[in-house]
Amino acid sequence: MSFLQPLFLLLGVGAAVPLVLHLMRRRIHAKVDFPAVQYLARAERENIRQIRMRNMLLMVLRILAIVALALAAARPLGAFFGAGHVPTAMAIVLDNSLSTSAVVNGQPLLATLRASAKEAAEAATSSDRLWLVTANGEVVGGSRETVLEAIEKTDAIAGRGDLATAVTRAAGLVSGAGLGAQQVVIVTDGQATSWNAPITVGGVGVTVLAPVLAVPANHAVVQAEARPARWTPNGSVVARTSGSDSATYRVALGTTRLASGTLVLAAISCVLRALRLEWDAVYDASIAEFAALQAAAVAA
Structure with missing residues (x-):
């Protein structure tokens, strides 16, 4: 199991809030005898077990809701504990246009994009089908190891890429795979010059991974x-x-x-x-x- 946005897992800390509120409500205050309401206390004692069960259930549901929100924001890739995974056709579109050769933080931007593409590919299982589609139109399909090797060998081209065509082609590949789920993962630096036409993906799910970096002036x-x-x-x-x-x-x-x-x-x-x-x-x-x-x- 891996996450596209692992920092959002910090939202899971908020799951402690319902627990703290629950414990605060359990605090016992000083008792004051008031004969006129003794019959109410008797009725409460008769139903105390149901009240406690209801409060416990509400607390658990609130905690699960916060944890689910944190996991959804972190955008997980893969199966939870190896179960419940639907065979997926996934195509990774890697932007290798000339702009990705810019050096940012001491290394080419393409190296950062390759790392993100590898992380997405490593989340695939043996029941999945996997492709790599580059901005200059190269397509590599096969096992996870084959695609990982192709990602590592991808170099920047001497011009702008055509991501619109690459994404459309990737969507066609996963749509025709005949698997229960289809996913296109776009790894790009976000340069507008590579998007020169409308994109058609049909009902295919699309995830865009664009690093947030201080890119130097062009x-x-x-x-x-x-x-x-x-x-x-x-x-x-x-x-x-x-x-x-x-x-x-x-x-x-x-x-x-x-x-x-x-x-x-x-x-x-x-x-x-x-x-x-x-x-x-x-x-x-x-x-x-x-x-x-x-x-x-x-x-x-």
Whole structure:
């Protein structure tokens, strides 16, 4: 048994409140004899056992209600004590778009997402069917161990993902499995660029796991152009960047650094003059061939 939101289990502490109130009501105060109401005391003694049973039952029901609320808020995955589990078809949609490569708290955001996806997969039992669907359309199905291995090997792609298509495909997989329960678990960083179309899941249950992290400000190279169009050793690269603050940049051809520096203004156009290289031959290549030479403008 595992929980998607284990902190909500702290609500279970509130189960002690009905017990405390019950014990406070049992406190015996000083007795005062009042002959006019002796017959009422006699009637109470005759029914004291029923009254105590009723109060005890009410206390137990209140405690169970608070515990059930805490468990529901914690969103459990799996079966309680191995019993009562309905065979489930579960598809885990893992967001591996470019934005998940951002480093947050000393590690790539994708590592955090992989950990959440593994936790969801580990809750599956041998009677369940399991799939992994990534944002770039890869699908892996099979045993829990197979899916866990696929999660570990998932890397960020060089662009935005298509989570809408991935979720729709995941819903189709679990719907066609023919099991008693269907569940789609979406593990994502919540970037809006990955949600580019409406999502259709039918009657499939959907759970979204998005980490609450302080994501650093975005920086991006939104345009890079080689000039002249037919590249020569004396050419230049014109790059346009986008960001909310300053950012460092580096331009490299293969393993050779051509230029680097810091952009102070957001969405600024800058011309990065390539350094003259000692080449054995003059390359006369098109833009596509230039890309094949692994020339890239990299925003650090």
